[in-house]
Amino acid sequence: MNPVIRREFIGILRSPKTFGMLLILTALFSATVILQWPADSSSVSGSKSLEVFRIFGYGLLAGVVFLVPAFPATSIVNEKNGKTLALLLNSPLSGPAIYLGKISGVLLFSLLVLLCSLPASAACFAMGGISLFEELGLLYLVLFFMILQYSTLAMLISSHVQTSDAGVRLTYTAVFCFLLVTLIPAAFLRGTTFFPPALLSGAEWLRCLSPLPAIMEILGDGDVGSSGLQQASTITRFLALTFFTSLIFSGLTLTRLNYRIFDRSKSKGTITNDRELSKRLIRRLLYIVDPQRRKTGIPWFLNPVMVKEFRCRKFGRSQWLLRLIAACSIVSMLLTFLATTSAESWGVTTIGPLLVLMQVILVVVLTPSLASGLISGERDSGGWEILRMTPLSTFRVVTGKLLSVVWTLLLVLMATLPGYVMTVLIKPDLSFQIQMVLVCLFWITLQALAISAAVGSLFRYTAVSTAVTYVTVIACFLTPMLVWLAREAPFGHGTVETALLLTPVGAALNVIGASGFENYQLLPAAWWVSGIMSAAMFALLSLQVWRLNRAV
Amino acid sequence: MTSQAPAIEITNLTKRYGEFVALDSLSLEVQRGQILGFIGPNGAGKTTTIRILVGLLKATSGSARIAGADCLSETKKIKRLVGYMPDEFGKYDNMRVSEYLDFFGAAYAIPRRDRIRRIDEVLEIAGATHMKDLFVDALSRGMQQRVALARTMMHDPEVLILDEPANGLDPQARIDMRTMLLRLSDLGKTLIVTSHILPELARICDVVAMITQGKLRAAGTVDKIMQEIQQRRTFEIMLLAEDQVQSVATKVEEWIASQPTSEDPSQAVAADVVPAITERMVRFSTALTDEQLAPLLGELVQSGDTILQFREVATDLEDAFLYVANEGSQPLGDMPRASSAVIEEAK
Numbered sequence: 001m002n003p004v005i006r007r008e009f010i011g012i013l014r015s016p017k018t019f020g021m022l023l024i025l026t027a028l029f030s031a032t033v034i035l036q037w038p039a040d041s042s043s044v045s046g047s048k049s050l051e052v053f054r055i056f057g058y059g060l061l062a063g064v065v066f067l068v069p070a071f072p073a074t075s076i077v078n079e080k081n082g083k084t085l086a087l088l089l090n091s092p093l094s095g096p097a098i099y100l101g102k103i104s105g106v107l108l109f110s111l112l113v114l115l116c117s118l119p120a121s122a123a124c125f126a127m128g129g130i131s132l133f134e135e136l137g138l139l140y141l142v143l144f145f146m147i148l149q150y151s152t153l154a155m156l157i158s159s160h161v162q163t164s165d166a167g168v169r170l171t172y173t174a175v176f177c178f179l180l181v182t183l184i185p186a187a188f189l190r191g192t193t194f195f196p197p198a199l200l201s202g203a204e205w206l207r208c209l210s211p212l213p214a215i216m217e218i219l220g221d222g223d224v225g226s227s228g229l230q231q232a233s234t235i236t237r238f239l240a241l242t243f244f245t246s247l248i249f250s251g252l253t254l255t256r257l258n259y260r261i262f263d264r265s266k267s268k269g270t271i272t273n274d275r276e277l278s279k280r281l282i283r284r285l286l287y288i289v290d291p292q293r294r295k296t297g298i299p300w301f302l303n304p305v306m307v308k309e310f311r312c313r314k315f316g317r318s319q320w321l322l323r324l325i326a327a328c329s330i331v332s333m334l335l336t337f338l339a340t341t342s343a344e345s346w347g348v349t350t351i352g353p354l355l356v357l358m359q360v361i362l363v364v365v366l367t368p369s370l371a372s373g374l375i376s377g378e379r380d381s382g383g384w385e386i387l388r389m390t391p392l393s394t395f396r397v398v399t400g401k402l403l404s405v406v407w408t409l410l411l412v413l414m415a416t417l418p419g420y421v422m423t424v425l426i427k428p429d430l431s432f433q434i435q436m437v438l439v440c441l442f443w444i445t446l447q448a449l450a451i452s453a454a455v456g457s458l459f460r461y462t463a464v465s466t467a468v469t470y471v472t473v474i475a476c477f478l479t480p481m482l483v484w485l486a487r488e489a490p491f492g493h494g495t496v497e498t499a500l501l502l503t504p505v506g507a508a509l510n511v512i513g514a515s516g517f518e519n520y521q522l523l524p525a526a527w528w529v530s531g532i533m534s535a536a537m538f539a540l541l542s543l544q545v546w547r548l549n550r551a552v
Numbered sequence: 553m554t555s556q557a558p559a560i561e562i563t564n565l566t567k568r569y570g571e572f573v574a575l576d577s578l579s580l581e582v583q584r585g586q587i588l589g590f591i592g593p594n595g596a597g598k599t600t601t602i603r604i605l606v607g608l609l610k611a612t613s614g615s616a617r618i619a620g621a622d623c624l625s626e627t628k629k630i631k632r633l634v635g636y637m638p639d640e641f642g643k644y645d646n647m648r649v650s651e652y653l654d655f656f657g658a659a660y661a662i663p664r665r666d667r668i669r670r671i672d673e674v675l676e677i678a679g680a681t682h683m684k685d686l687f688v689d690a691l692s693r694g695m696q697q698r699v700a701l702a703r704t705m706m707h708d709p710e711v712l713i714l715d716e717p718a719n720g721l722d723p724q725a726r727i728d729m730r731t732m733l734l735r736l737s738d739l740g741k742t743l744i745v746t747s748h749i750l751p752e753l754a755r756i757c758d759v760v761a762m763i764t765q766g767k768l769r770a771a772g773t774v775d776k777i778m779q780e781i782q783q784r785r786t787f788e789i790m791l792l793a794e795d796q797v798q799s800v801a802t803k804v805e806e807w808i809a810s811q812p813t814s815e816d817p818s819q820a821v822a823a824d825v826v827p828a829i830t831e832r833m834v835r836f837s838t839a840l841t842d843e844q845l846a847p848l849l850g851e852l853v854q855s856g857d858t859i860l861q862f863r864e865v866a867t868d869l870e871d872a873f874l875y876v877a878n879e880g881s882q883p884l885g886d887m888p889r890a891s892s893a894v895i896e897e898a899k
Contacts, residue, residue, distance in 0.1 A: 271685040294685065297654050297664040304658035311651055312644035382640025386703075388608060390659035391631045551610040551624065 004093065004101020009108045012071065018109075022116050025063060029056065029120035049127030050220060051486070056124055057139055057219045058482050060117050061146075061211065065179060066474060067113060068147050070467040072106045072154035073171035074164040076253075078463075080261060081164070095257035099250065103151060110147040114140060139218050142235065145242040146211045150175055152249035159256040162264065164463035165377070169369045172470045176365050182210045187354075208237035209245070221485070289318040305392065305400025306407075313370075316404070321411060328362075328415035335419055352430065352437070353514035355419045359441055360505050362412065364477050367448040370408055372456030372469035374401040375545065380462045384548065394549045398541065402453060409445050433511050436523070440508035443530040447503060448473055450537035457544045477503050487516065497521070504530045557620050559584045559711055559742035560605070565614035567600050567766075574600045576766040577614065582759065587733065587743040589757035591750065591873055597766040598746045599639075602713055605744070606636045618711055632660075635709035639716045641696045643688050649675070649699055650684045653706060660707040674702040677735060679728060694725035701732060711742045718749050730756050754869040762876045769876045777872055784824075786837040787845075789852070790861035794829050800857050801827035801834045807848055808838055835865070 012018050079085035088098050125136055154171040161167045186207035189200050207213060213234040272283050272292045283290050298307045310316040315324065335355065378384040387397060420434050455472045459465035483491055483499035484506065491499075497520045500506030507526035510517040560582040567575040575597045582588045592598045603609035605616055607627040615622065621629040644652060650671055657667035675681045680698040683691065691699060697717060704712055717733070718726045726749065733756055737743060747753050753760065754774050761771040770777045789804070791797055805825045825836040838845065849862050 274685070295648075295651055295654070297667050298658040299664060304655055307658075308644065308647075308655045311655075312647050314646050317646070381642055381644070382638065383642040383644065385608065385638050385640070386636075386642040386656075387659075389606060389631060389634075389636050390656065391628060391661065392659050551608055551627075 002097060002101040002104070004088070004098055005104045005108070008075070008102055008105025012105065012109050013112075021067070022112060025067075025113060026116040026119065028063075029059065029117045030123075034123075049124055049129040052127060053124045053130050053135070054219045054221070055482075055486050056117070056120055057215060058485060060114075060139070060143060061215055062475070062478060062482060063117075064110070064113065064143055064147060065150075065175060066471045068106075068110050069150050069154045069171045069175050070168060070471070071109060072103070072151045073158055073167040073467070074463050075102050075106065075155060076158040076257075076261075077161050077164050077167045081162075085261065089258065095254055099155070099254055099257055103155060103250070106151045106155075107147065110151065111144075114143060114147075135218055138235065139215070142211060142214050142218065142238065145239055145246075148246045149178070149242040149249070152246045152253065153178070156249045156253045156256075159253050159261060164461075165373055165380075165466045168463050168466040168470070172467075172474075173365050173369070176361070176474075179210055179212065180361060182206050183212065184358075205237065205241070208234050209241050211238060211242075214238040287319065288322060291317055291319045303396060303400035303403060305387075305397050306403045307400075309374075309401055309404035310408075313404075316408065321408065325411055325415040328412055329418055332358075332416040332419035333422065337422075351419070352423060352433070352512040353509050355416070355423070356437060356441075356505075356508045356512055356514070359413060359416055360444060360477065360508075362416070363409065363441075363445050363448050364473055366412065367405070367409065367445070368452045368456070368466065368469040368473045370405045371402075371449055371452035372466045373462045374405070374453055375457035375541075375548070376459050376462045376465035379460055379548070388549060394545055398545050402449070405449055405453070409449065413441060413445065430512075433513065436511040437508045439527070440504040440511065443504040443527055443534075444508070446534045447530045447537075448477070450534040450541070451476060454537040454541040454544070457541050457548075477505060480506055484516070493519070501526050501529050557584075558582060559586070559619060560588070560744065561615075561617045562601070562605075563615050565601065565604060565616055566612045567597075567604065567609070568612045574766050575604075575611070578763070578766070578768050579614075580761055580768060580771060582742060582744065584742055585737065585740050586758040587737050587745060587756055589753035589760040590744055590746045590763070591753065591760060591869075591876075592746075592763035596763045598763060599715060600766075601763070602636070602715055602744070602746070606630065606634050606713060632707065633710050635704035635707065635712045637700050637704040637712070637714045637717060639719060641700050643696065645689050647688050648685055649680070649688055649691075649702075652688050652699065653703060656703050657706050662707065670706060670708075671702075674705045677705060677739075678702040678732060693720045694722060694728075697721060697725070697729065698732075701729075705736075709741070711744070712736060713744045715746050716748070717745060718747050718752055726752060750869040750873055760869065762873060764876055770872070774869055777869075784837045784839045786835060786865040788861065788863055788865055789834045789836075789859060790863075791832045791834070792858040792860055794832050796857055797827045797829045797832060797834060800852065801825050801836075803852065803855065803857075804834055804836055804848065807851060808836065808840065811840060811844060 076085065079088065089095070093101075121136055121140075124130055125132060130136055150171075153174055154167075157170045157174060158167045161170060185203040189195055189203045217234055270292055271294055272280055272290050273294045275283075283292070295311075298304050310318075314320070332355070335351065335358065373380075375384075378387060420438075424431050424434055451473055452469045456465040456469045459468060480499040480502045484496055487493075487496045500510075500517075500520055500522055504522075504526045506517060506520065507522040510520055510522050558581045560580070562578055562580040565575055565578040566573070578597070578601060580588075590598050590601070600609065604611050605618060605623050607623050607630045610624060615624075617623065618630055619633050621633060623630055644655075647655075653671045653674065654667060657670060658664075662670060671684070672681070675684055678698040678701045680695065680702055683695055683699060686695075688696075688699065697720075701714075701717065704714070714733075718729050721729060730752055733743060733745065737756075745753065745757065757774065759772060760774055760777055762769045762777065789800060791800060808825070824838075825834065827834050849859070852859055852862075
């Protein structure tokens with residue numbers, strides 16, 4: 001047996017946390033089925049079992065998306081930073097053998113996660129009305145291919161990053177892009193005559209990179225997934241694309257598993273101020289904010305911790321923020337333009353919900369990445385002790401850190417506002433709704449920030465805090481949507497409304513008039529829930545920081 | 553701080569974690585401008601003491617004062633008085649050295665203009681002026697230590713507490729660090745330095761404190777500690793020929809055994825005599841004084857043995873440390889393990 005497989009797989013299995021997680025998963029999957037199991041034997045029919053199967057399928061998809069990428073995302077970078085990769089590469093084990101060992105360990109663990117769901121899927125099957133091969137078997141096949149794709153992608157990212165938390169962050173962002181962003185071009189381009197057919201076909205193929213259309217087709221939600229348009233099976237395309245992309249990701253990772261992985265040029269830090277006059281002038285003309293210009297000191301009126309946070313974030317520097325804001329503005333305007341010039345069914349009432357969803361995705365992807373390591377990052381690097389030794393009060397440290405995230409998020413969200421401006425210009429009577437949506441967006445951002453900062457502060461290591469924060473935030477924002485997807489059955493109106501109150505996303509979609517959200521009364525309760533939850537999370541953060549800061 | 557008051561005053565400092573006693577009634581004083589070498593094996597309680605001194609940890613009982621300020625109740629004062637350099641550097645990614653120091657300067661509320669000047673000053677003291685524009689995360693360990701020292705000095709503290717400043721440094725960087733610490737002492741700073749590289753400490757420290765299992769075993773100047781600890785000294789007798797070694801060893805053993813002890817004249821003196829044939833050497837350790845030992849050389853010469861050298865093996869801080877670390881279970885100046893192995897092989 002490959003020693004790497006033995007270490008990776010058995011290493012994961014030995015962890016009590018893994019055991020607990022598998023146990024919880026089994027219980028959750030089983031509970032989902034038991035709760036929906038018909039009390040009356042006469043109601044055991046195809047339709048009821050399909051309802052249960054649908055919930056189970058989406059739950060399984062969510063479980064896999066949340067849990068699987070975290071392990072391979074840190075697999076190689078942890079070995080590299082722990083200096084054990086050098087030992088492995090120096091051993092008689094070849095690069096492919098090491099890779100095979102690592103990926104097999106992750107895949108075997110993922111299979112265990114899938115196996116945990118077997119009792120629940122068996123129960124679904126026992127209810128009848130579900131085909132073993134065409135539905136149940138196919139669901140597992142798609143999920144397995146998805147795991148393969150995400151694992152190879154995470155390993156590729158892990159082989160390029162320098163820290164484990166960067167691995168986790170980038171992997172979850174990439175997974176999110178594969179899952180949702182790939183759906184966007186097809187959604188916009190479908191039905192237009194403006195673009196060449198090859199581009200439309202490309203967008204359709206790109207859409208199939210996401211497992212969602214394939215899963216929806218298996219679970220009988222094909223119409224929702226394809227927006228009412230009939231098309232070729234997405235399952236075959238998904239399987240083919242996943243297989244090839246996994247091969248490409250594996251190949252690319254293998255090219256890194258040699259001495260080159262240790263090559264990292266360290267910038268000595270060229271300074272514009274010390275360069276010759278001509279170069280200084282050129283850079284003055286080309287850069288609004290020159291990243292290589294010597295900084296003046298932190299002014300007295302700014303919180304030094306906030307400035308430090310901006311400066312030590314790679315993309316927190318002014319030049320990167322300006323680029324990010326510009327990109328968001330362009331994308332926002334482009335989306336509105338595309339929506340208004342696409343098929344007739346895409347009016348401003350459709351672009352509104354899409355803009356909201358885009359912003360929520362942006363918040364969900366960006367916030368944990370910025371806020372999860374606020375405290376754990378300091379503890380991990382040894383900076384916390386040094387910060388404690390400065391006269392800065394705990395309040396100033398925490399507010400400085402939170403402000404650095406708040407400003408970044410505000411700037412990025414502000415950059416997406418031109419889309420709303422265009423919407424209001426096209427349809428002025430949407431003005432009030434858009435104002436309400438903006439309030440909802442404020443609460444969404446605050447809630448995501450509070451959860452990320454509080455959950456992230458509970459952990460000692462940045463990689464763990466980033467992974468757990470991503471899972472928590474995504475779960476918090478995705479669960480109401482999953483419940484909403486099953487709004488007709490098995491969940492009733494009351495259950496869906498209650499679930500939608502968990503975050504203000506449902507309220508924002510309700511206000512903007514998104515299809516399927518019209519019948520729920522979510523405001524102002526959603527704002528209250530969000531406010532209370534944010535306050536509770538900030539209280540937890542304060543408590544944790546106080547606990548870490550006191551001398552015991 | 554008044555000139556009479558000690559810079560650091562620790563009285564019966566105790567720290568307990570449940571049943572485990574990390575510090576046991578530690579009492580210590582360091583005068584202003586002194587460099588204290590704080591020595592002890594891993595887990596002895598050095599870092600616990602330091603963390604209590606800088607206000608990061610609460611003592612179970614006892615008190616600790618720095619420049620008259622209580623380390624627990626006057627933490628704000630302590631933060632201004634003390635510059636603490638922990639073992640970990642605490643790096644921030646994507647920050648240049650000047651930005652890094654600027655942040656800590658701002659954290660200590662140093663006005664911007666003074667801060668910019670102070671950055672140049674501390675970098676000069678730390679010999680790191682050329683690193684000003686470099687990225688902190690691209691620095692080598694030695695460079696990071698210099699920057700860490702510069703960071704510690706940003707707010708011009710009276711007392712500097714440095715946890716393992718020479719850890720992981722190459723010989724040249726260690727020499728540079730030593731020079732820097734002496735320069736700081738010249739500037740009137742009081743320093744507490746922990747290190748495992750004991751010869752380094754012996755060269756720069758005015759006073760040394762040795763701690764094991766949370767208890768202070770010895771404190772004072774290096775010479776004083778040697779006198780306190782050094783109950784048995786090691787001597788070497790170098791001979792002309794290998795065949796003399798065994799007979800001389802026997803003679804030495806018998807001669808020492810015939811000497812009366814100072815406490816009980818009826819008891820024989822214990823001696824550890826080791827013949828090292830390949831080295832043509834007899835080593836022995838004894839508690840006899842110079843006066844008591846002086847006739848031995850005459851006896852050996854009179855018995856016809858050709859003696860090339862008769863000398864005391866100098867013991868250093870490392871020996872003293874090992875003695876203290878092993879709580880006296882191993883006699884001071886025991887044969888180095890390598891030599892013993894050679895002797896065994898020769899036998």
